[in-house]
Amino acid sequence: MAQSKNVLKGSKILVKPSNDENLWEEPWNIYTNDDDKELVGQISFAGDKEKGTVPISVVIPDIHFRNRGFGTEALRLMTEWAFYHRNVFEIKTTAEHENSAYIMALQKAGFVYRGGTRHIENYSIIKQKTAWTGIYLIIGIVAGLIMGFLFNNAWAGLGVGIFIAVILGSSMDFKERKYRESVIGKKK
Numbered sequence: 554m555a556q557s558k559n560v561l562k563g564s565k566i567l568v569k570p571s572n573d574e575n576l577w578e579e580p581w582n583i584y585t586n587d588d589d590k591e592l593v594g595q596i597s598f599a600g601d602k603e604k605g606t607v608p609i610s611v612v613i614p615d616i617h618f619r620n621r622g623f624g625t626e627a628l629r630l631m632t633e634w635a636f637y638h639r640n641v642f643e644i645k646t647t648a649e650h651e652n653s654a655y656i657m658a659l660q661k662a663g664f665v666y667r668g669g670t671r672h673i674e675n676y677s678i679i680k681q682k683t684a685w686t687g688i689y690l691i692i693g694i695v696a697g698l699i700m701g702f703l704f705n706n707a708w709a710g711l712g713v714g715i716f717i718a719v720i721l722g723s724s725m726d727f728k729e730r731k732y733r734e735s736v737i738g739k740k741k
Contacts, residue, residue: 686722693718
């Protein structure tokens with residue numbers, strides 16, 4: 554059997570898909586990151602996916618592996634992996650009100666409470682919006698200064714660099730915002 558190219562490595566754990574052909578529905582196995590590589594539990598995106606939102610769930614059945622940070626690290630690794638995909642903007646999960654260990658793991662992994670019922674709490678984490686304008690502005694300032702020194706007018710070069718950077722960055726941010734709205738719908 555071929556080695557999976559989708560292995561996520563953390564400081565305490567390894568997360569490997571159980572089926573490389575169906576990464577979004579089949580569970581991923583969580584192993585300790587030591588010589589024995591014991592199976593800790595599973596994490597999965599299985600469930601209803603809607604408008605850029607995917608569900609996530611973690612199961613660590615053996616009490617020996619609980620409260621050691623494995624669930625938190627698995628959530629962080631899988632969230633980071635999912636957000637590399639262009640059409641994923643939010644990851645959601647539910648937790649029983651009494652499951653304080655899972656709720657703590659969610660909060661440590663960056664998930665935020667989004668309401669719920671008396672017994673079930675909803676949590677999610679949202680992908681940060683892009684900020685191309687800032688990146689292009691830094692590049693524009695540097696390029697503008699270089700241009701300015703080459704033509705013996707640093708201020709003119711700086712002005713041109715900043716102007717071009719703001720135009721490019723704003724257009725990239727606008728394009729990304731429109732794509733996000735096309736996937737998840739326009740927020741009111």
